[in-house]
Amino acid sequence: MCGIAGIVRAGRDAPVGEEALRRMARALRHRGPDGFGLARGPGAGFVSTRLAIFDIPGGWQPMLGARGTLLVYNGEVYNHPELRAELARAGHTFRTTSDTEVVHALLERDGPAALPRLNGQFALAWWEPAARRLTLVRDRFGVRPLQWAALPGGGIAFGSEAKALFASGEVAARPDLAGIDEVFTTWGALAPRTAFAGVEQLPPGGLLVWQDGRVARSRWWEPDYAPGPAAGCEPGELAALLEDAVRLRLRADVPVGTYLSGGLDSSLVTALAQRASDHELRTFSVAFHDARYDERLFQEQVARALGTRHHVVEVGPDEIAGAFEDVVWHAETPLIRTAPVPLALLARATRAHGITVVATGEGADELYWGYDLFKETAVRALHAREPARAEALLDALYPYLDGGDGRGRRGPAWRRFFLQAADPGDPLFSHRPRIAAAAGARALLRDETRARLGDPLARLRAGLPAGFRHWGRLERAAYLELTTLLSANLLAAQGDRVAMASGVEGRFPFLDHRVFEHSLRLAPERKLAGLATPAGELREKAELRDLARRVLPPQIAERPKLPYRAPQIAPFFRDGAPLEWVAERLAPRALEAAGILDPARVAQLVRRCAQGRVRGAREEMAFVGALSAQVWYERFASARYAREDGEPRVALDLAAAPPTRAHAGSAA
Numbered sequence: 001m002c003g004i005a006g007i008v009r010a011g012r013d014a015p016v017g018e019e020a021l022r023r024m025a026r027a028l029r030h031r032g033p034d035g036f037g038l039a040r041g042p043g044a045g046f047v048s049t050r051l052a053i054f055d056i057p058g059g060w061q062p063m064l065g066a067r068g069t070l071l072v073y074n075g076e077v078y079n080h081p082e083l084r085a086e087l088a089r090a091g092h093t094f095r096t097t098s099d100t101e102v103v104h105a106l107l108e109r110d111g112p113a114a115l116p117r118l119n120g121q122f123a124l125a126w127w128e129p130a131a132r133r134l135t136l137v138r139d140r141f142g143v144r145p146l147q148w149a150a151l152p153g154g155g156i157a158f159g160s161e162a163k164a165l166f167a168s169g170e171v172a173a174r175p176d177l178a179g180i181d182e183v184f185t186t187w188g189a190l191a192p193r194t195a196f197a198g199v200e201q202l203p204p205g206g207l208l209v210w211q212d213g214r215v216a217r218s219r220w221w222e223p224d225y226a227p228g229p230a231a232g233c234e235p236g237e238l239a240a241l242l243e244d245a246v247r248l249r250l251r252a253d254v255p256v257g258t259y260l261s262g263g264l265d266s267s268l269v270t271a272l273a274q275r276a277s278d279h280e281l282r283t284f285s286v287a288f289h290d291a292r293y294d295e296r297l298f299q300e301q302v303a304r305a306l307g308t309r310h311h312v313v314e315v316g317p318d319e320i321a322g323a324f325e326d327v328v329w330h331a332e333t334p335l336i337r338t339a340p341v342p343l344a345l346l347a348r349a350t351r352a353h354g355i356t357v358v359a360t361g362e363g364a365d366e367l368y369w370g371y372d373l374f375k376e377t378a379v380r381a382l383h384a385r386e387p388a389r390a391e392a393l394l395d396a397l398y399p400y401l402d403g404g405d406g407r408g409r410r411g412p413a414w415r416r417f418f419l420q421a422a423d424p425g426d427p428l429f430s431h432r433p434r435i436a437a438a439a440g441a442r443a444l445l446r447d448e449t450r451a452r453l454g455d456p457l458a459r460l461r462a463g464l465p466a467g468f469r470h471w472g473r474l475e476r477a478a479y480l481e482l483t484t485l486l487s488a489n490l491l492a493a494q495g496d497r498v499a500m501a502s503g504v505e506g507r508f509p510f511l512d513h514r515v516f517e518h519s520l521r522l523a524p525e526r527k528l529a530g531l532a533t534p535a536g537e538l539r540e541k542a543e544l545r546d547l548a549r550r551v552l553p554p555q556i557a558e559r560p561k562l563p564y565r566a567p568q569i570a571p572f573f574r575d576g577a578p579l580e581w582v583a584e585r586l587a588p589r590a591l592e593a594a595g596i597l598d599p600a601r602v603a604q605l606v607r608r609c610a611q612g613r614v615r616g617a618r619e620e621m622a623f624v625g626a627l628s629a630q631v632w633y634e635r636f637a638s639a640r641y642a643r644e645d646g647e648p649r650v651a652l653d654l655a656a657a658p659p660t661r662a663h664a665g666s667a668a
Contacts, residue, residue: 002050003028004072005164008134009043010154010213016045020168022644027167033503037061041654048072051503053252059098060650071104074160075122075144078248115220134210140221141511142204142487149199154213162199162332167641178453183334184441185456188488195333204487225475226467233521239547245512246272249359257282257355262298265361271551274306283308284350286342289316305553313349315342320571325631330501331493334629336441336621338566344498351502363510366481367519368541369527370561372397375538377430377477430477440618441625444597568620569609576610585630594633602626
């Protein structure tokens, strides 16, 4: 796992300075604490910072290929031994045992046509100097990030994170208010947009080709929920696929641990990892001082049952407040939840215990309809036909939002919020309640800003696939969940960024593309049981639960879904007043300087927080959104980037040995 960055000019005679590349490397050293490499050639320069997982002594980058092309690569391809054996049979000779060299050899042989054969999570930049062609690629689900910006004169700069672009000195850190608007609407800026003006992110499954100053964008993979032939699934098929996905993700030249939340998904991954591991499995969990968020009893129950060596990181208000600013810096975006902060602290502790690779349960809820959002979508659709049953089912959803005071908040207003959130014909029908819950943050934007930006939901609707309206209602919900919450939030701000801040690589067996394809073939009733039953409750992830009953304690296999959450308001207030640094960042002068939020509205919200009058998720997310937007603006507006002070493990002078003719096939 690495951080990658580079600059390519439109002309061979326009140099790329070593100092700029060293600053870019320094900006990404948290992603690659084991060292860095650098390559320069006519009108081009590349850097890679390395977290050594495979072939620790030999897998250094940038890597020069047999045909003279160059690769910088961030990620893992788990089926690289099988691909290596195939290439070796065809006569290819390898210099290392790294997956990087396997990917490079496939690209030199087949070009981007090789990408569907890769089982993994990756972002890469492939440079063909003879053609002066740069190809940027991102994995299917967007596990690993890749940002880029156009440069004056037709050049391009790219990096795993936007801070590498800013460190180059050639890209300015300026807010993109439309990107922030999307954060305050769908919880994350949607590719290609980011929170920074002039900086784009490659979409999941994205392919970008730059050549002679021209950019061509395409997708090498897209999720497709269109109904197909009723192939169905064989009994036991999921068990075999998931066992193999976990087995592949234990491949490493360092020990692999797991994150254990105590829920079904991470517990199942941990159980399968324990079976497949050849060393004592180490598990890591977050626990909270506040009992409303704490799941340590379930975590410890699973760890005892499976016999893992378990570690707990206990998090309270002080820890969340203390790490919040650094998490925003690494996330590179405003946030509307504090949930990434405890996960950043968990990654820090995991690294301190000597583990740099962890397998986790992300993706299961999106593939197997585990969130209450899927139940709620089915209930809202049912309401037109069976209102009494629909209202009874709705009252059983979201028990964790009752406020923790024992009184709950159910009643007519509760039902209206969900049942009347959207017209059934709206393509975003499934997600309108969640969007409405985040609307408090968007309401803090200045009026003139919102008027100028227009409706972010209209932009989202306009970007939906052509066949979207022909999919089933729950399939549409799954697509939106996969392409908004998962890729833009859970795998980004709450995943890659906070883990790699401490040099920890997350691996996601449920996001093996074979497991995803299985989920598409699975009958809806096997994802959300009770859909076809006239009475009774809806039960999420039926297929996963059948598997879990074979390997987990019954209490865990049958445990209802409890989403991961963290305290939102309490960390930032003491004795009825905001912490000093919070008050400074939300002061009218600071808000005016940033020019993003309305000072009067923010002041009113802060007063409600200080008085203890904020009770709902809408205002909680609004406060976190406001505070994080100000932290984000100030940190990036004042950022200074130091020169890399070490010596590169790889230093390639591409001008010294003119490359041979590169792969001639079209990369577009």
